[in-house]
Amino acid sequence: MNPREAFPFPKTVTEAVELQLRLREQVREEPLDTEAVRLVAGTDVSFGRSGSEAWAGIVVLRLPEMQVVEETVVCTTVSFPYVPGLLSFRESPPLLEAWQQLNTKPEVVLCDAHGRAHPRRFGMACHFGLLVDTPTVGCAKSLLCGAVARSSSAGEDWQPIYEGEDLLGAALYTQPSAQPVYVSVGHRVDLPSALGIVRRCVRGHRIPEPLRLAHELVTRARRGAA
């Protein structure tokens, strides 16, 4: 499949939903050798008060040392509003600009959003993964749909997220007495791999390092602009 098919960015909600339903057929779910991954990236976007200016940032880290290899930030204007379920149409365009500036492309990307744990099973992590044709993992701070289930077949540090019969992802407990992060498949990874890579990126905080650093990066950029 040609990644560029994911590129037209709709102007209307109806059009955007139709595109999601079409693009979700192109998402591939497959295992990733997480222990072999050397380069991981985290993405984040920060908005100005007006809501139209956005700072998008990407930080690439080398595993297992977790040293920053490269980071890029861009400031642009966004046109699509925030609509629950359509986050990708607001945040992906700025992130793509930051991605283009990147010289070192990572092997896997952590997105501050959901992947499969989405009403139409096509959250931003899925969309962005298609756009850049790179494995992506959704790692969100709250649920958009579904609920954490109690399952004895789950691991010590995670519990499955279900919506009816659909396994959407996993609540990963990255810190003692802290809310979990919600991990789901983006593109070209499966759930065990997604959990594996996120675990490798956790360093004493609830939020995995790539996402923490990306958040700091865009926050700094926005402060510096004012």
Add this chain to the structure above:
DNA sequence: GCGACAG
């Protein structure tokens, strides 16, 4: 009809 709702 009502509430919920990634960032």
Add this chain to the structure above:
DNA sequence: ATCTTGTCGC
């Protein structure tokens, strides 16, 4: 996400 101070806990 953004607007915001102090405060509780590891």
